[in-house]
Amino acid sequence: MCTKKIIINYIVYFLNMKNKLISFILLFCFLLGLKFFFLPIYAPFDIKLREFLFKLHTPSSASEAVVIIDIDSKTLETLGQWPFSRLKFSQVLYNLSAAGAGIIGVDIVFSSEDRTSPHQMAKSLNIQGDFQNSDEVFANIISNTPTILGYYYDFQASSTQSPPSSPAIFTKVNFSNQNTLRQASGVIGNIEPIKSAAYSSGFFNVLGLQTGLVDKVELLLNYEGQVYPALAFEMVRIASQSNTVNLFYNASGLEGIGLETGDIKTDIHSGINLNYRGPAHSYKYISFLDIYTKNFNPKEVEGKFVLIGTSDLGLHDILPSLYDAGLPGVEVHATIIDNLLNNDYLYTPSYHELIEVLLLIFYTLILGLIYNLISARMSLVFSILIFFSSLYLNYWLMFSLNQIYNFFLPLLALVLSTLMFSFQAYQREQKQKSLIKNSFSKKVSADVVEELLHQDINTLKSQKKEISIFFSDIRNFTKISERLEDPQRLIRFLNAYLEPMSEEIIEAKGTIDKFIGDAIMAYWNAPLDLDKHADIAVKCAIKQLQLLKELNVSLQEEFNEKIEIGIGINTNEVIVAEIGSIGRSDYTVIGDAVNLASRCEGLCKFYGVQLIITQYTRAQLSEKFLLRELDTIKVVGKEKPVTIFEVIYDEKRIPVNEIKVYEKALSSYKKGHFQEALKGFEELRSSSSLLYTIYIQRCQDYIKNPPLHFDAVYEATQK
Structure with a gap:
């Protein structure tokens, strides 16, 4: 039964939340569409985020196993106009090989004959003879050194050049026609005999420029149905002695490349993201000129990966x-x-796409639910915490697990979700303020209204709360209204009474619930918490009775009428809530405690007193009041008895000795000693109190007809 109730409560909660969540659902759908269909729009922002994290990160030191031979400005100034003679390249390759270079990669394509070659110059001048062919010299050097040539693929136009050779064997594992490698249209390669002289070659296209920055490179691509390696990958493959390269596939496409030294995890295009070691010149650079002139330490290149390229701006490889x-x-x-x-x-x-979609779900739908469970201020703190936690998570994934995810969209989702909730919270706050003004402007003081406007939005939510409930009513108002006759005069008379009484309640920080004809219903400790609310309610009732004495003087003069009232106060837990229809509602209190307070007010007339409180109110009083126990009674409609007390606000009206005699007689009555009790009550008969008359009659009845079981509980027969 308990589980069923919990489930029902959750269903009701969700139905109440659905309108608030619709905007978060729409936001999720928008971001999901952006993710899968508009990559060019948000990809640059994701790169910027990654760039920011890289700048926070202290990079690892560049490997000493990699050396760059730089065709720098010094080289160009000394060796002449680019491109210079292949003989100079031959000399550099020879010097590197002689120094023990492990493997040499050339980031240059030799796509045309050497214009400085004697053979080519004689040919262009139509001179017959056997002249040195520097391309053949270069090819011969290449074939005798550990040199890997570079070349370039074209993705726009096709070419008639034959594809370069690669000694590697590419084996596809779990392949079922998932061709996800990029397809090249043409190739711009090295001329013969240079191309054939090299043991192997690799393309030097940088395929990660779609986002404007080189953050990703692809290690393989497809050309004419065959797989070809990138220059850097081919150098590593050869160094690892991996004659066979395994290509691992899953349902989406390529997921990794296997070498003898281990597997390389890639995306479906064979892409990896670069873990840069820092800005330009993080690696060891040696001038091409110094290698050419043998002005270098052979140990700087011995057994190392050597790359020949350029840092000169004029050669356009920046x-x-x-x-x-x-x-x-x-x-x-x-x-x-x-x-x-x-x-x-x-x-x-x-x-990655599954993880990124789950992040979007969390940052929209889940956060939407969480935000509606906490305050607007807490949601802002929570969002800031989540934002920086997400940045740290992205940082940790990148530099601890080496994994790249798109965190820009989730962070955008977080920001938009926070803004959306803040806007919703603002709307609710404005609605709440309007509700407060409409509901309480005539019920409480202006100070209380102002305080309510600055309270948390949950202040007016339905809740169980202990409050002190107040009811007052004019005695014999029907006869008064008959005597006054004129409706306008009657309303003036009634307002002359209600206005000062209401002001007393409002001044005491009470809330006027309603006027029921000549009756007033009010309460304390809602909507705002109020310490000692029972004391405040009782003191307010006493002030009203004292004020009534003064008020009756003016009422007697103007209307020739006097007012007597009865007041009932009860303190207990009730439900406080905004109750009513969509178009018409009111902030009020409901519960048995409210009904009991009303019954107490009605009992004032029965016992001939002006102010009755229940045992529950008495238990909450922290200040001293002169109280007299009246009775233990079962009110109409209730089985549980309650002890009620009169609050004596005027000690002169009832002498202390009289109270002592009464309490002694009441004690005897409650013990069932009716003769003794009767004697005490008859001693007080001269005071003409209706209360004593009631007990005298009861004692006489019980003496005549002794009860079998006496519990001293009187059962009321009328309200």
């Missing part, structure tokens, strides 16, 4: 990276080699 807007292209290849050797490249897992 690329933007996450660290540097002017990174030499050759350093991209150096970074690839470094990352693959140290296995700390960054990659996008094959399941």
Whole structure:
């Protein structure tokens, strides 16, 4: 039964929440569409986020196993106009090989004959003879050195050139026609005999520029149905002695590349994200000229990966990276080699889209639910905490697990969700303020209204709360209204009474619930918490009775009428809530405690007193009041008896000795000693109190007809 109730409560809660959640659902759908259909729009922002995290990160030191031979400005100034003679390249390759270079990668394509070659010059001048062919010399050097040539793929136009050779064997694992490698249309390669002289070659296209920065590179691509490696990857493959390269596929496409030294995790296009070691020139650079002139230490290149490229701006091989807007292209290849050797490249897992969608769900739908359970201020603090936690999570995934996810969209979702909830909270706050003004402007003081406007929005939510309930009513008002006759005069008379009484309640920080004809219903401790609310309610009732004496003087003069009232107060837990229809509602209190307070007011006439409180109110009093126990009674409609007390606000009206005699007689009565009790009550008969008459009659009845079981509980027969 309990479980069923919990389920029902959740269903009701969700139905109440659905309108608030619709906006978060729409936001989720919008961001989901943006993710899958508008990548070019948000991708640059994701790169910027990654760039920011890279700048916070202290990069690892560049590998000493990678060296760059730089065709720098010094080289160009000394060796002459570019491109210079292949004989100079031959000399550099020879010197590097002689120094023990482990493997040499050339980030240059030799796509035309050497114009400085004697053979080519004689040919262009139509001179017959056997002249030196520098391209053949260069090819011969290449074939005798550990040199890997570079070349370039074209993705726009096709070409008639034959594809370069690669000794690697690519084996596809779990392949079922998931061709996700990029397809090249043409190739711009090295001329013969240079191309055939090299043991292997690799393309040096940088395929990660779609976002404007080189943050990702692809290690393989497809050309004419065959797989071909990138220059840096091919150098690592050869160094690892991996004759066979395994290509691992899943349902989405490529997910990794296997070498003898281990597997490389990639995206479906064979892409990895570069883990840069810093800005430009993070690696060891040696001038091409110094190698050419043998002005270098052979140990600087011995057994190392050597890349020949350029950092000169005039040769147009400068690329933007996450660290540097002017990174030499050759350093991209150096970074690839470094990352693959140290296995700390960054990659996008094959399941990244699932994770990113789950993040979007959390940052929209789940946060939408959470926000509606907490205050607007807490939601802002929570959002800030989540924002920086997400940044840290992104940072940790990148630099601890080497995984790349798109965190820009989730963070955008977080910001938009927070703004959306803040707007909703603002709307609710304005509605709440309007509700407060409409509901309480005539019920409480202006100070209380102002305080309510600055309270949390949950202040007026339905809740159980202990309050002190007050009812007052004019005695014999029907006869008064008959005597006054004129309706206008009657209303003036009634307002002359209600206005000062209402002011007393409002001044005492009470809430006027309603006027029921000549009756007033009020309460304390709602909607705002009020310490000692029972004391305040009783003191307010006493002030009203004292004020009534003065008021009766003016009423007698103007209307020739006097007013007598009865007041009942009860303190207990009730439900406080906005109750009514959509178009008409009121903030009020409901519960048995309210009905009991009303019954107490009605009993004032029965016992001939002016102010009755219940045992529950008495228990909450912290200040001293002169109280007289009246009775233990079962009010109409209730089985549980309650003890009621009269609050004696005028001690002169009832002498202390009289109270002592009464309490002694009441004690005897409650013990069932009716003769003794009767004697005490008859002693007080001269005071003409209706209360004593009631007990005298009861004692006489019980003496005549002794009860079998006496519990001293009187059962009321009328309200």
